[in-house]
Amino acid sequence: MTAVGPGLLSINGLFKEYRQGEPVLKDINLSIDASGVTAIIGPSGTGKSTLIRCINRLIDPTSGQIMFRGLDLAQLTGRSLREARCHIGMVFQEYNLVERLTVIENVLCGKLGRLPIWRPLLRKFSAQDIAQAFDLIDAVGLSQDFASRRADALSGGQRQRVGIARALMQEPSLILADEPTSSLDPKTSVEIMELLDQVSRQRQVPVIVNIHNVVLARRFATRIIGMSSGKVVFDGPPEALQDKHLNEIYGGEDWQA
Amino acid sequence: MSHTALGSTKRPAAFLVHWPSRLAWIGLGLYVLYAAGQVNVSWERFVSGLPQAAKLFDRMFPPNLAPDKLDLITTGMLETIQIAVIATVVGVILSLPLSVMAARNLSPAWLAASARVFIAVCRSFHPVIVSILFVKAVGFGALAGVLALIVSSLGFVGKLFAEVLEELNEKQVEAVRSTGAGFFSVLIMAVMPQVFARFIGLSAYQFDSNLRNSTMVGIVGGGGIGAALFTAYQRFDYDVVLTILIVIIALIMLAELLANSLKKIFR
Numbered sequence: 001m002t003a004v005g006p007g008l009l010s011i012n013g014l015f016k017e018y019r020q021g022e023p024v025l026k027d028i029n030l031s032i033d034a035s036g037v038t039a040i041i042g043p044s045g046t047g048k049s050t051l052i053r054c055i056n057r058l059i060d061p062t063s064g065q066i067m068f069r070g071l072d073l074a075q076l077t078g079r080s081l082r083e084a085r086c087h088i089g090m091v092f093q094e095y096n097l098v099e100r101l102t103v104i105e106n107v108l109c110g111k112l113g114r115l116p117i118w119r120p121l122l123r124k125f126s127a128q129d130i131a132q133a134f135d136l137i138d139a140v141g142l143s144q145d146f147a148s149r150r151a152d153a154l155s156g157g158q159r160q161r162v163g164i165a166r167a168l169m170q171e172p173s174l175i176l177a178d179e180p181t182s183s184l185d186p187k188t189s190v191e192i193m194e195l196l197d198q199v200s201r202q203r204q205v206p207v208i209v210n211i212h213n214v215v216l217a218r219r220f221a222t223r224i225i226g227m228s229s230g231k232v233v234f235d236g237p238p239e240a241l242q243d244k245h246l247n248e249i250y251g252g253e254d255w256q257a
Numbered sequence: 258m259s260h261t262a263l264g265s266t267k268r269p270a271a272f273l274v275h276w277p278s279r280l281a282w283i284g285l286g287l288y289v290l291y292a293a294g295q296v297n298v299s300w301e302r303f304v305s306g307l308p309q310a311a312k313l314f315d316r317m318f319p320p321n322l323a324p325d326k327l328d329l330i331t332t333g334m335l336e337t338i339q340i341a342v343i344a345t346v347v348g349v350i351l352s353l354p355l356s357v358m359a360a361r362n363l364s365p366a367w368l369a370a371s372a373r374v375f376i377a378v379c380r381s382f383h384p385v386i387v388s389i390l391f392v393k394a395v396g397f398g399a400l401a402g403v404l405a406l407i408v409s410s411l412g413f414v415g416k417l418f419a420e421v422l423e424e425l426n427e428k429q430v431e432a433v434r435s436t437g438a439g440f441f442s443v444l445i446m447a448v449m450p451q452v453f454a455r456f457i458g459l460s461a462y463q464f465d466s467n468l469r470n471s472t473m474v475g476i477v478g479g480g481g482i483g484a485a486l487f488t489a490y491q492r493f494d495y496d497v498v499l500t501i502l503i504v505i506i507a508l509i510m511l512a513e514l515l516a517n518s519l520k521k522i523f524r
Contacts, residue, residue, distance in 0.1 A: 058434070
């Protein structure tokens with residue numbers, strides 16, 4: 001694939017070493033377009049999570065460039081990094097909701113980067129933000145009654161919906177999802193992927209999702225990136241993904257359960 | 258194969274003797290005996306003291322409820338409560354930022370280390386010793402007691418709350434940070450919700466402890482009921498002593514009830 005002009009996000013020559021001389025990511029070069037669901041597949045420990053976390057700098061890359069909205073994310077610090085993060089929503093494997101906060105407080109967390117601190121301190125969010133939070137709780141398929149329930153009272157699927165609402169509250173230009181279905185049962189996993197696919201289409205937000213489940217990746221992604229030992233070994237549409245590619249990604253044929 | 262009768266097979270001992278711990282216990286026992294000899298703690302000494310104790314208890318009953326004594330006690334107790342409340346509120350509020358600074362997962366290493374040293378200094382001395390320092394520095398009265406108890410509150414709440422903060426669930430913090438939230442927003446929305454109930458619990462415990470200690474600081478001139486208690490002892494007014502002790506016990510029990518209901522509210 002030749003990139004036609006710079007995409008929304010372009011990663012050039014990205015390396016990450018946790019210990020010197022043992023790179024987890026080896027020269028990643030990717031360009032992500034401004035729409036669609038991109039699935040990153042690959043065995044555990046291959047650097048999928050590290051890659052996604054380098055993008056919003058929850059992990060600092062060792063070297064390389066991550067261009068997003070005209071800025072190199074890899075170089076940002078302090079205020080400019082937080083400003084860039086405001087535009088990148090993130091959904092987590094274990095939902096990572098603040099357990100003792102209510103659903104609507106968790107959703108409103110998505111606005112924190114754009115609010116002066118007295119607003120969360122006194123819980124004085126603007127009527128507009130609160131209305132938006134209610135709309136999102138609705139949009140992710142929860143009833144409004146959930147708004148004042150504490151996050152620790154929800155089921156896994158419900159929590160992940162709140163997690164998605166929190167990401168959407170940021171009005172992001174990109175959503176990163178790190179194994180969003182790995183802690184869920186098969187049926188709920190499909191529902192969550194459907195929801196991510198739907199919000200991606202309706203809101204024109206590209207989604208990059210790490211996922212173990214090749215079937216789900218094929219079903220919902222418009223592009224699949226296969227990683228193995230810290231390198232991209234496949235990049236193409238789901239139709240192009242064949243067994244020989246999967247053998248290469250997973251190293252053998254044991255991926256066929 | 259029923260060769261399980263006793264002595265039919267040679268087996269290793271089921272419970273091995275752990276010599277280091279056995280020696281440690283023996284050593285401790287010997288030291289206690291030696292120390293008791295050094296400070297003249299003996300059964301004969303104890304028995305010879307018993308009649309004196311009987312005389313003391315005899316003179317304590319009945320508790321003295323004369324109006325002028327009760328007046329004195331009421332004034333002293335009110336001051337004790339005021340010292341405890343002020344010291345707890347101020348100490349606990351100051352220990353919030355202090356423990357954030359001391360928590361190694363929230364602060365840079367140099368800041369955490371210096372905050373820890375400061376907390377350790379606050380914890381080094383008993384409140385009564387700190388009281389003596391403040392009485393010398395700012396003069397007799399409640400102010401010295403308040404300052405002394407603020408210092409001990411900083412030491413206790415600061416240290417334990419920093420430890421609570423270090424056990425934070427990082428995932429919740431990471432998620433809020435990933436939204437672009439700044440440090441203080443993360444503190445408010447991701448850190449405090451996780452630890453607030455524990456903080457209230459620690460504060461309630463510190464109030465309880467300040468209440469007990471504020472009955473003591475008076476002995477060295479730090480204000481409160483301690484002065485009256487000490488005077489009563491020195492004048493051999495043991496019936497007044499008993500009244501004061503009863504009031505203190507009642508106060509501590511009341512504080513316990515209050516703390517329990519507080520913990521229920523902020524669960």
